[in-house]
Amino acid sequence: MADPIKELTVQSLGRQGPQPVPGFEFSPIDLNKGVGGDFIYIGWQRGPVNDNPVTQIDFEAFREIQNDNPRGDWEWNPIDLNAGAGGRFIYLFWKKGGATPVYNISFFVSPANTPPPIAGYTAINVDLNAGAGGPYVWGYYTTNPDNT
Numbered sequence: 001m002a003d004p005i006k007e008l009t010v011q012s013l014g015r016q017g018p019q020p021v022p023g024f025e026f027s028p029i030d031l032n033k034g035v036g037g038d039f040i041y042i043g044w045q046r047g048p049v050n051d052n053p054v055t056q057i058d059f060e061a062f063r064e065i066q067n068d069n070p071r072g073d074w075e076w077n078p079i080d081l082n083a084g085a086g087g088r089f090i091y092l093f094w095k096k097g098g099a100t101p102v103y104n105i106s107f108f109v110s111p112a113n114t115p116p117p118i119a120g121y122t123a124i125n126v127d128l129n130a131g132a133g134g135p136y137v138w139g140y141y142t143t144n145p146d147n148t
Contacts, residue, residue, distance in 0.1 A: 002148035004101030005054045006047035008094050010079040013039040029107040034134035037085030042092060042139075044105060053101035054094045057141045059126040061088035087131025100143040108138045115140070120147045 011018050011026070018026035018041035026043035047053065059081065062070070066089060069076045074093040081090040094102075106121060107128070115123035115138035128137035 001145045002103060003046040004049055004103050005044040006051050007045040008054065008077065008092060009043045010077040010092055011041045011043065012079045012083045015039060017041055018043065027105060027107050029109065031081050031107065031128045031137055032085045033109050033137055035085040035129050035132040038083040040081050040083060042105060049101055052096050054096055055099035055101055056095040057102060057105065057124065058093045059090055059124055059128060059139055060093060061090045061126055061130045063088065065089050066091060081128055082132050085132040087129065090128055090130060102141045102143055103145045104142045104148045106140045109135050110138060111135055120144045
């Protein structure tokens with residue numbers, strides 16, 4: 001069984017990746033899939049359950065760029081998940097502590113305008129290609145350690 005996620009990061013690249021970062025795992029799914037722009041990847045670092053793990057993950061789409069954390073009670077990454085593709089400005093947010101740890105993150109590229117259910121995972125109901133056209137890209141996370 002893998003440790004829960006303790007940190008999150010975003011890569012915005014000019015070429016296909018993701019690029020290795022010591023201690024981090026990355027999803028192979030480009031979050032700008034099908035819409036051009038930068039190649040965007042989300043990565044995570046794992047740590048022991050007593051090391052203040054991530055307990056919630058969310059995405060939010062804005063009409064304007066956000067230079068400061070718009071959700072002060074959440075941690076965030078200031079890289080726009082739609083970088084170079086147009087559309088909404090989308091950011092990754094997460095919380096730590098106070099609930100069941102997150103053990104894995106997954107992404108699904110789909111023609112469906114709602115995230116299809118994936119057993120054992122919680123869908124995050126924000127299209128990561130919002131406003132950029134192309135396929136829908138849905139994020140999911142699980143608090144089940146068996147889904148790592």
